Amino acid sequence: MSKLLEVKNLTTSFRIGVGLVQAVRGISFHVDEGESIGIVGESGSGKSVTMLSVMGLLPDYADIKADSILFNGREMTAMNEKELRAMHGSEIGMIFQDPMTSLNPLFTVEQQLTESLKIHQGLKKQEARARALELLKLAEIPNPEARLKQYPHELSGGMRQRVMIAIAIACSPKMVIADEPTTALDVTIQAQILDLLNHLKQEMKTSIIMITHDLGVIASMCSRIQVMYGGTICEQGTAREIFYDPKHPYTWGLLNSIPKLTGDTNEKLIPIRGTPPDMLMPPKGCPFAPRCQYCMPVCREYMPPRTVLGDTHAVACHLMHPKAPKVLRREG
Amino acid sequence: MLKYIIKRLLAGVLTMVVLITVTFFMMHAMPGGPFSPSEEKNVPIEVLERIAASYGLDQPVWKQYLNYWGNLLHGDLGVSYKTVGTVNEKISGHFPASARVGGLAVIFSLLVGIPMGLLAAIYRGKVADFTTLALATIGISVPVFVLSLLLSYLFSSKLNWLPTYGLDSWLCYILPVLCLSFNPIAYIARQTRSSMLEALEQDYVRTARAKGVSELMVVCKHALKNALTPVITYLGPLVAGLLTGSFIVESRFAIPGLGYYFVRSISDRDYTMIMGIVIFFGLFVVICNLISDILLAIVDPRVKLTND
Numbered sequence: 324m325s326k327l328l329e330v331k332n333l334t335t336s337f338r339i340g341v342g343l344v345q346a347v348r349g350i351s352f353h354v355d356e357g358e359s360i361g362i363v364g365e366s367g368s369g370k371s372v373t374m375l376s377v378m379g380l381l382p383d384y385a386d387i388k389a390d391s392i393l394f395n396g397r398e399m400t401a402m403n404e405k406e407l408r409a410m411h412g413s414e415i416g417m418i419f420q421d422p423m424t425s426l427n428p429l430f431t432v433e434q435q436l437t438e439s440l441k442i443h444q445g446l447k448k449q450e451a452r453a454r455a456l457e458l459l460k461l462a463e464i465p466n467p468e469a470r471l472k473q474y475p476h477e478l479s480g481g482m483r484q485r486v487m488i489a490i491a492i493a494c495s496p497k498m499v500i501a502d503e504p505t506t507a508l509d510v511t512i513q514a515q516i517l518d519l520l521n522h523l524k525q526e527m528k529t530s531i532i533m534i535t536h537d538l539g540v541i542a543s544m545c546s547r548i549q550v551m552y553g554g555t556i557c558e559q560g561t562a563r564e565i566f567y568d569p570k571h572p573y574t575w576g577l578l579n580s581i582p583k584l585t586g587d588t589n590e591k592l593i594p595i596r597g598t599p600p601d602m603l604m605p606p607k608g609c610p611f612a613p614r615c616q617y618c619m620p621v622c623r624e625y626m627p628p629r630t631v632l633g634d635t636h637a638v639a640c641h642l643m644h645p646k647a648p649k650v651l652r653r654e655g
Numbered sequence: 656m657l658k659y660i661i662k663r664l665l666a667g668v669l670t671m672v673v674l675i676t677v678t679f680f681m682m683h684a685m686p687g688g689p690f691s692p693s694e695e696k697n698v699p700i701e702v703l704e705r706i707a708a709s710y711g712l713d714q715p716v717w718k719q720y721l722n723y724w725g726n727l728l729h730g731d732l733g734v735s736y737k738t739v740g741t742v743n744e745k746i747s748g749h750f751p752a753s754a755r756v757g758g759l760a761v762i763f764s765l766l767v768g769i770p771m772g773l774l775a776a777i778y779r780g781k782v783a784d785f786t787t788l789a790l791a792t793i794g795i796s797v798p799v800f801v802l803s804l805l806l807s808y809l810f811s812s813k814l815n816w817l818p819t820y821g822l823d824s825w826l827c828y829i830l831p832v833l834c835l836s837f838n839p840i841a842y843i844a845r846q847t848r849s850s851m852l853e854a855l856e857q858d859y860v861r862t863a864r865a866k867g868v869s870e871l872m873v874v875c876k877h878a879l880k881n882a883l884t885p886v887i888t889y890l891g892p893l894v895a896g897l898l899t900g901s902f903i904v905e906s907r908f909a910i911p912g913l914g915y916y917f918v919r920s921i922s923d924r925d926y927t928m929i930m931g932i933v934i935f936f937g938l939f940v941v942i943c944n945l946i947s948d949i950l951l952a953i954v955d956p957r958v959k960l961t962n963d
Contacts, residue, residue: 380864404870412867419858419865427859429880429955439866474956490866 327498327530328377329353331390335369335376338384344602346372348554354498359524359531361541361562363577364551367599370534373551374500378415379407395497413443416491420503422483426475432459432486433471439493458489461526463519481512485519492523498530499523505540517543539581542566547635550574553600553610555626560636570638573611575652609641617642617650660945667941674937675930679723682929683716689736689924710736712926723930732934733927737920742931745916750935752822753900753912759828760835760897761890768840769886772847776882777874779852787844794841803834803907820909831908835901839893843886850885854878884955891947895940 335347347369354360362370376387377399392399395414399407411417419425426435436458437451446454452471459467462485475483484504491499501520505513521544524531533545541548542562549559550573558571569575576595583590597614600606606613612622622641630643641647687693690707692700707713711722726733732742740748775787807830811819818827854860855878863877900914913932920928952958 378865380861408867408869410867411865417862417865419862421858424858425862427863427877427881428957430877435862438863438868442867442869476957487862490862 326353327356329393333389336386357528359545361533361545361548368551369554412439413494416496416499418491418501418504421507462489500532502534558638564636678933732931737923737925749913754898757897759832764836764839768843771844775848776851791841791845800903850882854881887951891944895943
């Protein structure tokens with residue numbers, strides 16, 4: 324499979340009054356065509372900023388540097404604003420976290436849904452409406468004709484997120500970035516939305532980048548997962564590798580904090596203690612060191628190198644060093 | 656919608672009844688009257704009493720109040736005590752001048768205020784922003800009588816470009832319209848700027864950008880429509896206030912408008928004129944507010960007109 328998106332050494336920082344917030348610190352990853360990857364991490368780990376940087380949708384006080392961002396063989400870092408805009412919505416679609424605020428309250432579903440069709444495909448009003456109906460049906464929205472005339476406040480949260488999905492896939496993009504698409508929804512709706520995304524992925528052969536803090540959301544969808552912490556990727560691998568053979572203590576911590584449905588009612592969830600690092604002054608060593616149970620003196624001094632464990636599996640942790648003590652993951 | 660309008664109109668009627676009653680009794684509670692000896696020093700008291708009696712002013716206040724209502728319900732605002740003609744004639748004669756100047760001022764305020772606020776928000780922290788904020792602060796803090804004096808001194812006395820009084824040519828409109836719109840421009844610009852800044856931060860603006868909408872359309876369509884709702888709310892009182900005329904501007908530039916007569920009627924104790932103009936202003940405010948509320952409901956579908 325060929326690479327659809329390849330990001331090399333992306334660094335994003337925000338200039339704010341008191342200094343520079345280093346939200347993303349030199350990360351590299353790729354997405355194959357038709358593949359779904361998941362980016363997992365807690366709030367402030369830099370997962371959303373990573374994708375907004377790739378899209379070029381950050382405010383102008385953000386500093387984005389990358390050796391290369393290749394999308395479909397084209398270098399995005401060399402594009403001007405107009406070329407980037409031509410890709411937004413047509414080749415890359417985006418779904419955001421909060422469907423309550425992501426739709427413009429003063430425009431109807433039809434106006435918002437047909438906008439990108441008119442811009443990128445030059446459709447006339449009638450053609451755009453016909454396509455919009457199709458899209459609403461694709462997004463499994465009941466009674467689509469009536470929905471077109473409605474305003475966002477007349478729809479439920481799940482419906483709005485379906486409309487957002489319809490907007491994101493309107494121009495049949497090669498890649499859809501879903502930024503916490505289910506976080507603001509209740510659990511049953513979450514499952515429906517994930518089903519829908521899965522279904523669309525198979526039907527439209529779209530690559531999906533799923534950004535979430537919930538490993539459970541990713542398990543059913545993504546073939547590869549990268550775990551982010553403190554603006555760096557601490558572990559990446561296939562879903563199987565991350566779930567069954569995780570190597571980074573942070574990944575262990577994430578897995579231990581998911582409830583298992585094995586029927587053990589006494590199961591204890593183990594939270595990861597402490598708070599994420601202050602990215603205004605990130606620690607010089609491993610960002611996870613202050614919260615890590617297995618922290619060694621070296622962890623606080625030096626950034627751990629990326630250790631490649633296989634074709635797909637890589638981890639950034641000093642425990643991977645041949646001379647490091649062998650530790651066992653504490654199962655939750 | 657229709658139900659809502661009827662409801663609002665009924666509420667408006669109630670407002671008017673209260674307004675008329677309060678004004679009527681407050682007016683009469685003031686010591687003296689239109690034909691009291693302190694007003695007309697050179698006329699013998701007996702004559703003044705005869706005149707007052709001929710207007711029914713010798714009757715008890717409650718009776719005068721009922722009489723006034725009787726006439727009012729027939730659409731008759733009475734005869735002006737101190738000027739020639741009926742109050743109805745005065746209002747219909749002087750309102751057009753106020754409305755022309757005020758209407759131009761409303762249009763001018765919107766045409767200048769909204770783009771100013773828009774530019775300030777887009778170029779936040781840049782020269783355009785500071786200029787707008789400085790002008791807006793001046794606009795809000797400089798009183799209109801100072802401004803009108805300064806402007807007529809500069810453009811009429813010194814430069815001799817514009818006439819100082821009357822409404823004979825279009826040149827005459829420039830200074831009064833400028834004076835009237837200075838404060839509203841400042842308000843509209845500040846309001847547009849702050850609501851625009853808020854709108855530009857919203858998630859739906861990011862969604863629009865992610866759809867590939869051009870920056871111009873993001874700003875002028877997605878953000879501006881949201882940012883203008885507070886301006887629409889302000890439009891009702893603004894239109895009512897400007898169209899009915901301003902005493903200061905009208906007397907400064909000798910415009911034969913309603914605002915000038917209103918203040919004169921108060922110092923003259925011209926009861927019927929005071930009541931007539933208060934009723935006219937009140938009606939105007941009620942109707943303008945209703946229109947701006949309906950306008951808001953058209954722009955923002957979340958505003959439900961059926962609820963009260």
